[in-house]
Amino acid sequence: MEIFFLGVGETCDTAHGNSSSILTTSNGTRIMLDCGFTVPHQYFRTVEDPTRLDYIWISHFHGDHYLGLPLLFLRLWQLGRTKPLTIVGQKDIEEWVINLLEMAYPTFSRRIGFPFKFIAISPRATAHIAGMKWSTALTQHTQYNLGLLLQDGNKKLYYSGDGRANTRVRRLIQGCDFAIHESFNMVDTYPYHGSITSTLKLADEVDIGQVALVHLDHNLRKNEIQTIQRMVQDRPNTLLPVAGDRLNF
Numbered sequence: 001m002e003i004f005f006l007g008v009g010e011t012c013d014t015a016h017g018n019s020s021s022i023l024t025t026s027n028g029t030r031i032m033l034d035c036g037f038t039v040p041h042q043y044f045r046t047v048e049d050p051t052r053l054d055y056i057w058i059s060h061f062h063g064d065h066y067l068g069l070p071l072l073f074l075r076l077w078q079l080g081r082t083k084p085l086t087i088v089g090q091k092d093i094e095e096w097v098i099n100l101l102e103m104a105y106p107t108f109s110r111r112i113g114f115p116f117k118f119i120a121i122s123p124r125a126t127a128h129i130a131g132m133k134w135s136t137a138l139t140q141h142t143q144y145n146l147g148l149l150l151q152d153g154n155k156k157l158y159y160s161g162d163g164r165a166n167t168r169v170r171r172l173i174q175g176c177d178f179a180i181h182e183s184f185n186m187v188d189t190y191p192y193h194g195s196i197t198s199t200l201k202l203a204d205e206v207d208i209g210q211v212a213l214v215h216l217d218h219n220l221r222k223n224e225i226q227t228i229q230r231m232v233q234d235r236p237n238t239l240l241p242v243a244g245d246r247l248n249f
């Protein structure tokens, strides 16, 4: 799988954008992981052939994870997209997204020039979509947020969305090859977000191959960047990506 980081920040991070990535699987399927406020401009500015997008995963309904959808849809339409687009997420995904499209541009969702559909998945069952297994776990966040484990052949990628890992998440991601995990604070302080310290501990305890720390509080990143970089450099399998970074695993 290939990961291209579109943004690595939290809601208010003007330097690093909202956290989102483009995943290209071994069969060439392209999946966007979350689409917050800042994501569409970054996507259309930096991704080659932006109409080549097959799926969008929405972890939860906070603005830095899904409020970019109206602009993404609008621009894809403007670029002449005709092939179907599928949005995958938790229960009620269709209602949330249609309401959002209507709020941004009334009647737009009925006039859009390409077909789109929704797939709602639940932590109770693994879904089989585009030749991959999609399994989820409810994280500890202020809103219902699903962490997603994607299995492509023998490779497993976990994307946390928001929220601290709990026993459900630990069970899901045991031994996964790569994790993109929110790490909002330096240590666990606020109960509904993870931290750099707890993500590194999680990676050791559940045997994650490589871990990328994203969604850092922008003040923490600004004020403690040297300390954070030292923590990452001491660990060969830990990354602090920035927008534009691309890697294969």
Ligand SMILES: [Zn+2]
Pocket (backbone or CB within 6 Å): 060, 062, 141, 143, 162
């Ligand atoms: Zn959130």
Ligand SMILES: [Zn+2]
Pocket (backbone or CB within 6 Å): 010, 011, 062, 064, 065, 162, 215
């Ligand atoms: Zn967030």
